[in-house]
Amino acid sequence: TQLLEQSPQFLSIQEGENLTVYCNSSSVFSSLQWYRQEPGEGPVLLVTVVTGGEVKKLKRLTFQFGDARKDSSLHITAAQTGDTGLYLCERGDDMRFGAGTRLTVKP
Amino acid sequence: NAGVTQTPKFRVLKTGQSMTLLCAQDMNHEYMYWYRQDPGMGLRLIHYSVGEGTTAKGEVPDGYNVSRLKKQNFLLGLESAAPSQTSVYFCASSDPIRWYEQYFGPGTRLTVT
Numbered sequence: 001t002q003l004l005e006q007s008p009q010f011l012s013i014q015e016g017e018n019l020t021v022y023c024n025s026s027s028v029f030s031s032l033q034w035y036r037q038e039p040g041e042g043p044v045l046l047v048t049v050v051t052g053g054e055v056k057k058l059k060r061l062t063f064q065f066g067d068a069r070k071d072s073s074l075h076i077t078a079a080q081t082g083d084t085g086l087y088l089c090e091r092g093d094d095m096r097f098g099a100g101t102r103l104t105v106k107p
Numbered sequence: 108n109a110g111v112t113q114t115p116k117f118r119v120l121k122t123g124q125s126m127t128l129l130c131a132q133d134m135n136h137e138y139m140y141w142y143r144q145d146p147g148m149g150l151r152l153i154h155y156s157v158g159e160g161t162t163a164k165g166e167v168p169d170g171y172n173v174s175r176l177k178k179q180n181f182l183l184g185l186e187s188a189a190p191s192q193t194s195v196y197f198c199a200s201s202d203p204i205r206w207y208e209q210y211f212g213p214g215t216r217l218t219v220t
Contacts, residue, residue, distance in 0.1 A: 004149075009147075031207050033207060033208060033209075035211075040213075040214070041213055041214070042111070042197050042199075042211030042212050042213050042214055043150070043197070043209075043211050044211070045208055045209065045210070048205070048207065048208055088149060088150070090150075090207075090209075092207030095140070095152050095155075095165070095207070095209075096152075096166070097142075097149035097150040097151070098149050099147055099148055099149040100149055
């Protein structure tokens with residue numbers, strides 16, 4: 001079983017701070033999806049990255065796919081309380097999810 | 108468009124009872140999926156379907172059955188519920204071209220006592 005590891009597992013920060021969360025695999029994968037899930041709801045797709053070295057921006061969120069296509073990161077600039085949630089990565093090849101990073105942004 | 112809907116939202120079963128979870132999507136997606144989510148484990152794929160009348164096993168299929176009689180519906184059945192099946196169940200759908208981009212329903216919280 002090729003695991004998809006996310007770090008950190010929990011992150012609590014103040015509003016306005018920057019943060020980065022990571023998603024790593026021991027194997028190369030063809031695509032990676034990032035989702036955000038709020039309590040009591042299903043995951044919502046944020047972005048898909050498919051090309052090694054690719055960088056995608058979604059407002060204050062920056063997603064990067066590693067050159068070797070084994071890892072990805074999500075950077076949030078000037079976090080807001082509305083960014084609070086569980087951030088999940090999913091490997092497109094086999095639809096395996098990481099365990100997620102639970103982010104809390106405090107006012 | 109309602110997107111992906113799931114019925115029921117909550118359910119409590121006793122060990123050995125059976126039930127069916129219903130998923131419906133109105134996006135005309137070919138692919139549909141059932142996942143379970145447990146604390147600290149992310150989502151795990153139970154079964155999936157790539158079209159009407161077809162189903163396939165995912166990562167954790169034991170104890171579950173599925174049917175896809177209509178394109179818009181995907182049913183998940185538990186024949187004899189066990190406490191280990193206490194979880195939150197999510198249905199998702201996607202189209203064949205960008206099949207890896209899934210749209211999720213709101214989930215069903217199932218407790219087996």
